[in-house]
Amino acid sequence: MLNCGAMPLSPVQFPARTPAQTAALALRLAGLLRSGDTVLLEGPVGAGKTHFARALIQAWLGRAEDVPSPSFTLVQTYARGDEMLWHSDLYRLSSPQEIDELGLFEAFESAICLVEWPDRLGAETPPRHLRITLAQGTKDDLRDITLTPKGDWAHIAVALRDD
Numbered sequence: 001m002l003n004c005g006a007m008p009l010s011p012v013q014f015p016a017r018t019p020a021q022t023a024a025l026a027l028r029l030a031g032l033l034r035s036g037d038t039v040l041l042e043g044p045v046g047a048g049k050t051h052f053a054r055a056l057i058q059a060w061l062g063r064a065e066d067v068p069s070p071s072f073t074l075v076q077t078y079a080r081g082d083e084m085l086w087h088s089d090l091y092r093l094s095s096p097q098e099i100d101e102l103g104l105f106e107a108f109e110s111a112i113c114l115v116e117w118p119d120r121l122g123a124e125t126p127p128r129h130l131r132i133t134l135a136q137g138t139k140d141d142l143r144d145i146t147l148t149p150k151g152d153w154a155h156i157a158v159a160l161r162d163d
Contacts, residue, residue, distance in 0.1 A: 009149040012160060016143040022048055022134075023055035025145060025160075030059035032156045033112045035083055038126045040118035043134035048143055049116045052134065053087055056114065060085055070116075075102050077111075084111035090120035099124065127151060 016022040033039070039056075041049040054067040061080055070076045070089040078085045086107045093099060099121065107113050108126045118125060128151030135144045147160070 009153055011146050011148040014145040014147070015137070016145055019048070019051060022052055022143055022145065026052045026055035027059040028160060029156065030056045032159050033060065033085075035110060035112060036108075036128075038108050038113045038115065038129040040121075040125070040129050040131045041114060041116045041134070042118055042131065044136070047134040047136055049134055050089075052132065052145075053114050053116065057085060057087060060112070075104065085114070086111050087114045087116075089116040091117040093117075093120045096120075096122055096124040128153075130156065 014025050016025065029039075041053060043049055050069045057067045057078055058064055061078060065078075067087075068076060070087055071091065074090070074092070075086055075088045078087070084107070086104065088102065088104055090099065099105065104113065104115075105124065115121070118129075118131070129149075130153055131146075131148040131150065133146045133148070135146075136142070137144050149156070
């Protein structure tokens with residue numbers, strides 16, 4: 001059960017039986033994010049992190065757009081009016097100093113940030129974030145998606161619970 005008062009919010013689980021259901025959750029979340037929100041996407045290779053991020057970015061932009069994986073560029077940025085969304089993949093990084101060089105720490109304050117492989121942040125993980133864990137279920141397309149809010153995420157948790 002979610003607690004939207006002063007106490008921490010409990011994790012919320014969403015089973016997704018198809019890639020389309022994973023994308024539908026991303027679409028719902030995209031409409032709720034605001035500047036300064038950080039979403040941490042974790043799970044093993046092939047769990048669907050980039051699929052989730054791609055669906056969220058396209059929904060946030062409000063149009064179909066090529067959304068490449070930032071595996072080699074490390075960061076892709078997107079603009080919607082005055083708002084920015086940063087999509088980063090930290091898999092190939094080895095230290096938080098490299099993350100600082102990307103400008104990601106500043107982006108945490110002013111943009112919506114989607115971070116794949118957030119374990120690379122270490123102690124530099126923003127104190128307020130939404131951790132989304134994608135785990136492969138018992139069948140190939142089945143995903144167990146867990147949203148774990150840390151900090152003030154009541155506006156999102158309530159909206160997702162009520163949908």
